[in-house]
Amino acid sequence: MTAKFRLAPSLAGYLPLASARVSLLTWLWARNLGGSVLLRLDDIDERDAAHAADAEYDLQWLGLDWDATQRQSDRGTRYAEAAAALERAGRLYACFEGEDELRAKRELRTRRNQATIYDRAMLKMTPAQRAQAEARGKRPYFRFLLAPEPVAWTDAVLGRTETKLTAMSDPVLLRADGTPLPLFAAIVDDIDAGITHTLASDEMRGATAMALDIAHALGANVSQWRLAHVAPLAPAAERLTLRRLRSDGIEAAAIVAALAHDGVGAPSLATLRHDFAVAHADAGADLDILRLRAINRAVLARLPFVAAAARLPPGATETFWLAVREHLDLLNEARGWWDVVAGTIVPPVIEGEGAFLRAALANLPPEPWDHDVWAVWTEALTQATGRATEALCEPLRLALTGEDHGPDLAALLPLIGRARAAQRLHVAAA
Numbered sequence: 001m002t003a004k005f006r007l008a009p010s011l012a013g014y015l016p017l018a019s020a021r022v023s024l025l026t027w028l029w030a031r032n033l034g035g036s037v038l039l040r041l042d043d044i045d046e047r048d049a050a051h052a053a054d055a056e057y058d059l060q061w062l063g064l065d066w067d068a069t070q071r072q073s074d075r076g077t078r079y080a081e082a083a084a085a086l087e088r089a090g091r092l093y094a095c096f097e098g099e100d101e102l103r104a105k106r107e108l109r110t111r112r113n114q115a116t117i118y119d120r121a122m123l124k125m126t127p128a129q130r131a132q133a134e135a136r137g138k139r140p141y142f143r144f145l146l147a148p149e150p151v152a153w154t155d156a157v158l159g160r161t162e163t164k165l166t167a168m169s170d171p172v173l174l175r176a177d178g179t180p181l182p183l184f185a186a187i188v189d190d191i192d193a194g195i196t197h198t199l200a201s202d203e204m205r206g207a208t209a210m211a212l213d214i215a216h217a218l219g220a221n222v223s224q225w226r227l228a229h230v231a232p233l234a235p236a237a238e239r240l241t242l243r244r245l246r247s248d249g250i251e252a253a254a255i256v257a258a259l260a261h262d263g264v265g266a267p268s269l270a271t272l273r274h275d276f277a278v279a280h281a282d283a284g285a286d287l288d289i290l291r292l293r294a295i296n297r298a299v300l301a302r303l304p305f306v307a308a309a310a311r312l313p314p315g316a317t318e319t320f321w322l323a324v325r326e327h328l329d330l331l332n333e334a335r336g337w338w339d340v341v342a343g344t345i346v347p348p349v350i351e352g353e354g355a356f357l358r359a360a361l362a363n364l365p366p367e368p369w370d371h372d373v374w375a376v377w378t379e380a381l382t383q384a385t386g387r388a389t390e391a392l393c394e395p396l397r398l399a400l401t402g403e404d405h406g407p408d409l410a411a412l413l414p415l416i417g418r419a420r421a422a423q424r425l426h427v428a429a430a
Contacts, residue, residue, distance in 0.1 A: 002034075002035060002036055003030065003033045003034070003035030003036070003196050003197050003226075004035060004036050004038065004193065004194050004195050004196045004197070005026050005027070005029065005030035005035050005036070005037050005038070005195065005196075005197050005198070005199075006026070006037070006038040006039070006040050006070075006189075006190065006193065006195050006198070007023045007026055007027065007037060007038070007039050007040065007059065007064070007066060008023075008040045008042060008186065009023050009041075009055040009058070009059060010042075010055070011041065011042055011043060011048035011049070011051040011052055011055055012047075012048060012051070013051060013241070014051070014054060014058075014241040014242065014243040014244070015051075015054065015055050015058040015059075015241060015242045015243070016238065016239075016240070016241055016242075017233060017237055017238065017240040017241060017242065017245070017255075017259075017287075018201065018232065018233045018237070018238045020058065020059070020062065020242050020255070020259070021230075021233060021259040021260075021284065022199060022200060022201060022230075023059055023062075023064065024062060024064065024256060024259050024260055025199055025230060025259075025260060025278075025281050026197075026198075026199045027064045028260060028272055028273050028276040028281075029197065029199060029228070029276060029278050029281070030197070031273045031276075032273055032274070032276040033197075035196075035197065036067045036068075037064075037065070037066040037067050038066060038067065038068050038069070038070055038193055038195070039056070039059070039066040039068070039069045039070070040069075040070045040071075040072065040186075040189055040193075041055070041056075041069065041070070041071045041072065041073075042072050042182055042185070042186070043071055043072055043073045044072045044073055044076075044179055044180065044185065045179075049073060052071075054243070058242045058243070061242070061246070061252050062242070062252050062255065062256055062269075063252060063253075063256060063269045070189060070193065072185050072189065075185070075188070075189070076179075078188060078192065079180040079184065079185055079188055080178070082184075082188045082218060083142065083173065083174055083180070083184075085218065086144065086173070086214075086217055086218065087142070089217060090145070091144055091145045091217045092142050092143070092144055092145070092173065092174075093122055093123055093142065093143055093145060094122060094125070094130055094140035094141075094142055095122040095140055095141055095142065095143050095172075096122065096125075096130075096133050096138050096140055097121070097122070102118075105118075105119060115167065117167070117168060117169040118143070118169035118170055120145075120170065122143070123145070139176040139177070140176060141172055141174055141175050141176045142172065142173055142174040143170040143171065143172050143173065144170055144171050144173050144184075144210070144213075144214055144217075145170055146165040146166075146168060146170050146171075146210065146213055147165055147213050147216075148165070148166060149165070150162050150163060150164045150165065150166075151163050151165060151209040151212050151213055153208075153212065153222075153225075153227055155227055155228060155229055156199075156226060156227065156228035156278045156279060157228045157229055157230055157278060157279060157281055157282065158202075158229055161205065161229075163205060163206060163208075163209035165209060165210070165213060168206060168209075168210065171183055171184075171210050171214075173214070183207060183210065183211060183214075184214065186211070187211050187214050187215050187218070188218070190215070191215060191218060191220045195225075196224065196225060196226060197225075197226040197227075197228075198225070198226075198227055198228070199227075199228040199229075199230065199278070199281070200227075200228075200229055200230075201229065201230060201231075201232045201233075202229045202230060202231055202232055203232055204229065205229055208227060208229070212225075228278050228281065230281045230282050230285065231282045231285040232285065233285055233287055234285070234286055234287060234288060236288065236289070237287045237288065237289075242255070245292075248330060248332075249296075249330030249331045249332040249333070250292060250293075250296050250330065251296055251299045251300065251303070251331065253266060253268065253269070253299045254266060254292060254295045254296035254298075254299045255292070256269050256272065257272070257295050257299070258284055258287050258291060258292045258295050259284045259287065260272050260276075260281075260283060260284050261283055261284060262283045262284065262286075264291055264294040264295050264298065265295070265298065266295050266298040266299045293329045293330070296329060296330065297328065297329050300325050300326075300328045300329075300330075300331060301325055301326040302325075303325060303331075305318040305321045305322070308321055308325070308331060308334075309321075311331055311332075312331075312334055312338070313334065313335055313338040313342075315338075315342065316334070316338055316342075319411075319415065320337075320338065320341060320342075320415055321334070322411075323337075323407050323408065323411035323412060323415065324337045324406075324407045326407070327406055327407045337406070337407065337412075340400075340401045340402070340403075340406075340412070340416065341412060341415035341416050342415070345401070345402045345424070346402070346427060347398060347399050347400070347401075347402045347424045347427055347428045348398065348402070348428065349427070349428060349429075349430050350395055350398055350399060350428045350429070353395045353399075353428070353429070354429045354430070356385060356387070356395060357395065357399055357425050357428050357429035358425075358429050359381065359384055359385050360377075360381055360392075360396060360399075360425055361422060361425040361426060361429065362384075363377065363380045363381055363384055364377065364418060364421060364422055364425070365377055365380070365418075366418070367417070367418045369413065369414045369417070369418060370414060371410065371411070371414060373413055373414055374409055374410035374413045375410065377413070378392050393409065395428075396409065397409055398428070399424050399425050399427075399428035399429075400412070400413070400416060400421055400424055400425070
């Protein structure tokens with residue numbers, strides 16, 4: 001039997017990094033096993049539907065693909081059928097309490113030191129009482145009656161896992177307007193699509209237990225499902241979105257490596273897929289910005305010009321890119337170095353180095369310049385001033401680039417050109 005997986009990215013705004021990670025790990029698991037992948041778009045709510053295209057783009061930007069797409073907005077009739085089946089089985093019951101009444105109940109249970117779970121009061125409602133409430137214009141929403149027995153499964157990451165349903169409130173499956181809640185719609189979708197493997201963040205274990213109970217009530221053979229729960233991202237990382245990271249200049253390959261791999265290396269998506277082991281899928285949960293930037297630096301250091309060209313400043317050449325790429329944390333930092341080699345910068349006046357910089361200006365070789373000009377110039381300066389090559393670099397770098405560190409000056413100097421170099425040396429020597 002072919003393993004079947006589904007991606008279900010969050011559509012509540014731009015795709016959060018936490019949701020992207022679950023999708024990525026699910027995809028790696030699927031492709032490692034040779035399974036099929038379904039993209040499910042939870043677009044019942046119109047506000048969420050507006051972000052469906054963004055989520056698809058973000059997942060494709062990460063390098064993920066899928067074999068089919070399913071939209072929940074197309075499946076309203078199927079959800080109604082599943083709800084009717086649960087109601088006939090006595091597992092779905094109508095509720096009329098408003099939020100104020102539910103809040104009052106929770107506060108009372110808190111004062112009594114009782115668990116703040118739903119009290120199932122609506123199970124006592126008679127058909128006549130329901131008819132009377134509906135006659136007054138009230139529309140019920142529907143809760144699922146959880147089983148009294150605990151739910152257990154063998155988790156692919158956590159091992160033997162058991163959850164007591166009696167410690168949870170009966171979940172609402174249908175709103176008063178008849179639309180399904182995400183938990184219910186997802187379960188029906190998974191059953192109908194024949195999903196065999198699912199991966200979620202660890203805080204969703206309670207929802208998984210309820211999902212298994214609901215699926216069992218719908219006749220699914222849940223014993224065949226393969227479930228995995230991974231550690232959640234650190235809180236600071238959870239607040240990030242792919243859109244924000246992309247606009248900041250973080251590469252997709254860096255995000256993929258950071259979310260699925262420990263350390264600051266940057267294995268490719270193909271390597272991660274080949275080596276993926278779901279039992280160790282917690283890798284990357286400790287993601288922080290410093291580690292992400294370090295991985296991004298490693299990715300940029302080997303990024304070919306053709307992959308960067310469209311995002312570089314107009315006129316930037318492959319020679320320029322090869323000179324600076326190993327010195328960038330973010331690709332948009334290339335703009336600053338393009339200003340250094342092709343624009344106008346004002347270097348600082350370097351105290352105590354005026355005589356040396358004037359000597360540097362006097363010994364500046366004539367053009368044309370090639371990759372040997374730095375060696376020719378520094379050799380002439382060593383002979384003229386007696387300074388070792390190492391002692392030449394610091395003041396010349398500051399004068400020529402305005403920075404005290406950066407790409408190799410031997411690579412930058414031909415790009416800067418003689419006119420810019422002379423003008424900057426004059427300013428820095430003043």
